[in-house]
């Protein structure tokens with residue numbers, strides 16, 4: 001049986017992590033977040049982790065080979081044998097080539113969101129020190145206002161979540177990711193889903209689209 005090997009792409013604010021979490025539970029496959037992997041490695045304090053921590057602290061981008069080796073190690077773990085959904089990786093065409101040397105996605109979900117809406121969502125974003133993400137309107141913490149549901153740590157707004165900084169990141173995102181999406185489109189892997197509606201509606205639409213893929217639809221029915 002074909003295993004779902006899903007990559008989810010889209011600008012910040014499109015809800016990639018949230019939708020990936022839903023799909024992970026629905027298909028019972030691990031949700032592999034590149035950002036979470038890096039933070040976990042940095043916390044572990046291994047030589048690799050220390051290198052990653054220095055890069056993150058300086059606000060630099062983690063080099064492709066390092067990023068790819070972290071993802072690769074995660075995909076080797078046992079739970080990833082039955083499939084996976086990766087979010088935050090690959091980010092550009094060269095990285096996708098590296099990715100192809102150790103794993104090949106069979107579905108690429110592209111969440112589409114206008115820049116204007118992305119800015120609106122991101123300025124309302126709050127994060128905890130462990131990287132859990134909330135939104136003051138669309139996704140507030142459930143247990144205690146201003147505190148993370150997972151670890152109880154206080155939420156804050158990231159310094160670089162100002163409209164100017166967000167627009168700069170969005171420009172960079174388009175430069176990097178649009179050619180990557182084109183490449184995946186040429187390989188017939190892309191499923192595009194409009195990310196403007198509320199989270200649950202986006203998820204319903206996403207499932208509808210995935211059901212159109214025969215081998216995936218049989219997995220969805222089996223549940």
Ligand SMILES: [Zn+2]
Pocket residue numbers: 128129130131132148149150151152153
């Ligand atoms: Zn947290």
